[in-house]
Amino acid sequence: TLSFLFLRGKSMEKNTETSTTQSTNTPQKENTLDSKEEVAANTQFLWIETQIKKAKQNAKLRERMLRFYFYAIGHKVNIRMLENIQVAGIFTATDAKQQRIEITELQTPMFTYPEALLRTCDIVHLLVLPNQEI
16 A cells, blocks of 8 residues: 555656646646656556565465475375375475475385485375374
8 A cells, every 4th residue: 555655646746746847838748748647657557556465465375385394294195196106194294385395204116215305396296194192
């Protein structure tokens, strides 16, 4: 709302200035110029407003993803990868860009690896299983 008031106030100031300094020769050209400036200012405001909304949505989604990764640490996970490959293990960590995740005791159809790094672009589905207490 602050940017709206700022942009709106700026366009209103221009209107008051042009109304006091209008010449009798071309008053309509200045009015159309002012209306074009107002449209441009309003368009710029709408663009800024949508960018702010997108940034807030992205921040919420990033926070949810970070909370998910924080919760998943130490839990067993089932992972479905490309070409419908099913693997399982214990989620350990992710890198800063969230491009790779570290899994310990990774069980694949052929082998069990003590530690492995998986690319997130290869993961289709990641299911975190709750810890089962005995």
